[in-house]
Amino acid sequence: MSKSEVKTSLLDNMIGVGDMVLLEPLSENSFIQNLKNRFDHDEIYTYIGTVVISINPYQSLPIYTADKVEEYRNRNFYELNPHIYALADEAYRSLRDQDKDQCILITGESGAGKTEASKLVMSYVAAVCGKGQEVNKVKEQLLQSNPVLEAFGNAKTVRNDNSSRFGKYMDIEFDFKGDPLGGVISNYLLEKSRVVKQPRGERNFHIFYQLLSGASDDLLKRLKLERDVSKYNYLSLDSAVVSDLDDGANFRIIMDAMKTVCFMDNEVQSVLELVAAVMKLGNIEFKSESRVNGFDESRVEDNNDLKEICELLGIEQIVLERAFSSRTLEAKQEKVSTTLNVAQAYYARDALAKNLYSRLFSWLVTRINESIKAQTKQSKKVMGVLDIYGFEIFENNSFEQFIINYCNEKLQQIFIDLTLHEEQEEYIREGIEWKNIEYFNNAVICDLIENNNKGILAMLDDECLRPGTVTDETFLDKLNTVCAGHHHFESRHCTNSQFLTDHTLPHNCFRIQHYAGKVLYCVEGFVDKNNDLLYRDLSQAMYKARHPLIKLLFPEGDPSKMNLKRPPTAGFQFRASVGTLMKNLQTKNPNYIRCIKPNDKKAARIFTETLVRHQVRYLGLMENVRVRRAGYAFRQLYKPCLERYKMLCQQTWPHWRGPAREGVEMLLNSLQVPKEEFCYGCSKIFIRNPKTLFALEKKRRECLEVLAAVIQKIYRGWKQRKHFLLMKKSQVVVAAWYRRYSQQKKFQKIRICAIIVQSLIRRWKSRKILRELKHQKQCIEAATTISAYWHGTKVRREYRKYFRASAGKKIYDFTVKRTIQKYFLDLKKKIPSMSPIDKTWPPQPYQFLEGTHKELGRIFHLWRSILTGSF
Helix, strand or coil, X not given: CCCCCCCCCCXXXXXXXXXXXXXCCCCHHHHHHHXXXXXXXXXXXXXXXXXXXXXXXXXXXXXXXXXXXXXXXXXXXXXXCCCHHHHHHHHHHHHHHHCCCEEEEEECCCCCCHHHHHHHHHHHHHHHCCCXXXXXXXXXXXXXXXXXXXXXXXXXXXXXXXXXXXEEEXXXXXXXCCCEEEEEEEEECCCHHHHCCCCCCCCCEHHHHHHHHHCCXXXXXXXXXXXXXXXXXXXXXXXXXXXXXXXXXXXXXXXXXXXXXXXXXXXXXXXHHHHHXXXXXXXXXXXXXXXXXXXXXXXXXXXXXXXXXXXXXXXCHHHHHHHHHEEEXXXXXXXXEEECCHHHHHHHHHHHHHHHHHHHHHHHHHHHHHHHCXXXXXXXXXXXXXXXXXXXXXXXXXXXXXXXXXXXXXXXXXXXXXXXXXXXXXXXXXXXXXXXXXXXXCXXXXXXXXXXXXXXXXXXXXXXXXXXXXXXXXXXXXXXXXXXXXXXXXXXCCCCHHHCCCCCCCCCEEEEEECCXXXXXXXXXXXXXXXXXXXXXXXXXXXXXXXXXXXXXXXHHCHHHCCCCCCCCHHHHHHHHHHHHHHXXXXXXXXXXXXXXXXXXXXXXXXXXXXXXXXXXXXXXXXXXXHHHCCCCEEEEHHHHHHHHHHHCCCCCCCCCCCHHHHHHHHHHHHCCCHHHEEECCCXXXXXXXXXXXXXXXXXXXXXXXXXXXXXXXXXXXXXXXXXXXXXXXXXXXXXXXXXXXXXXXXXXXXXXXXXXXXXXXHHHHHHXXXXXXXXXXXXXXXXXXXXXXXXXXXXXXHHHHHHHHHHHHHHHHHHHHHHHHHHHHHHHHCCCCCCCCCCCCCCXXXXXXXXXXXXXXHHHHHHHHHHCCC
């Protein structure tokens, strides 16, 4: 939309339907087609009431600029095109102006754009809240915590190059002005099994590859690492390099981010040492040795890697080697030491690596919280942002998918409850009768999983804790016994005969009918993953480490605080965390972002309908639309409604002077809208059927066309009159300028003629004067010439008389004087040499100087003799 366009409603210039509540007719096919239509036009956001559907475009779009931030700032939610900024602005203004704590729930499967959506929400809030040195520092720390957590908690999967392998909930705390004070991060269920094993085509966590690629040679040497990824068994080789990820550059970004979040240099070094130790743990290999008692015992094949690990962690090598080869069991003051075979040793190694990394990640979250927490004890407003895994249905679903889907069941439950609660509150607030809405309540599925006595998690815990032989098969048998009659549980071994011949249901699996569809779970690994056991010997070995972090990560290894009580299972911990999260969310006003992945190729402009349809189903989007449409599909404040449709009624057009509600009543009565199609609330008009709204929109468009024609007519008349007046004014100005030009030209012509006449007259006068002056000059010259001749004749006569008397003597004297001068000058040039033997003398030039010439010769020779001493 250009800047010149004015947009006052979601309904203006709409591509498809911007709010699915208004979709008509409503079906799954029309829902998908509307999403596709908008996606093809780069409209990636669509509403379901106040819920935002976000489709990952897999490309950069120019819709997140600073201008866009200002465009959505302090605007009504439905005023502009659907956008994630609209939801972020609505949540922030509700928190700032109405003191309502907010939470933003972002869900969707891996690759749907959840992490990017959370970043956009946080960046928008950071852009619109207050400014100042301290505030900017807090905002920067909150934003820079993301790259650190992504490096340690995200990985490349087949569905997403930057997939979050943990759930994150961040509470951002604000003061009474709406300026950020700090934040608190909670993490849920890090996928620590990825540390030791990754599916084909996927990578381990980013930090391993970033460290090897971006660290300096000196740092790698201190960490006892090599840059080659193939040297480490825990790192996947087939996807070690990802085209869209620059691991080296990202490592430098992570280091800068950790400084921003106030990590000390020694803390960063400690963290990298633990990461290096985890990598090198995968290189430890074991061999079997027979003992005298006939049992096999594991031994470390090559001690070099073990030695380097011990140096990194500050552990004595013999202590860790013993922990990998034996295990101590304690019961009632008795201790029994048993050896570990090779399989058990590998299990212990992997368990240590997983625990070391997961505890390091939890410490990072705690350390970040220390830096970003609010430094004041004043009352705070809170905005929570939940970025958590979406519903997962893979070919092989295990324990991780089970608890992830359990979390999504709980989120769906609270979503429906809060949505209905919000609807009910609005109806009561507006004075409209509330009617119960029928919908699928997934509480029965949640109870199947979390019931304290007969829930799947409870039975899994019972199996893990009971004595005797415990396997995944015994757990499945117990499920078949207890859950056989449940309508949402299916198994080949349950009493329900309809599944006995179901070949899509393997014997080692069970199936649950989730709200999003049926999911098949393989029980293999359920017991081990739920136990999540780390041998006490390894915990105690870690506690003995001199490394500053290790003691903090393994407090149970302290012999003085030894507790024989079994640690809580992974399922129990996760259920407790989810329960705490749900209680937290119920105290806040919810805002929802449902993320959808359009294709599995991570390519732009490809919309795979079957994939999107699958996600629409398990996100429960159709259920959400039906809940919103069960009462009144559309509601709007009276004033905006009147402003939008007032041109449809003569009494309200162009200005309504009374209250807005009376104007809307006048409008709807004049249009003869059936009374069952709308209802008047205290501050809003409620419209039941989208058809009624679209009929109003159609009449509005028709009326706008008529008004546009009238406006065009008036505008054209005004424009032509203005043009005529301008032409008339221009003609006057042109005529004035022409007359001026004409007179100037005439004046210049007369002036030139006058100048020519003046020049001719001056020329005639000058010539006349010149002739007179020449005549006078000639007369003067003639008189002068005559006088000169007369004076010359007189002088010559006098001179002749004088010259005749004395001229001869003067001429003679002058001639003699000049001759003598010439004689001496010539003599000077011809003077003989100074040699005493040279008797030559120049010949005399003049006869009358003969005596003088000889005397001079004599004097010269005499003078020369005296001078040379030969006399």
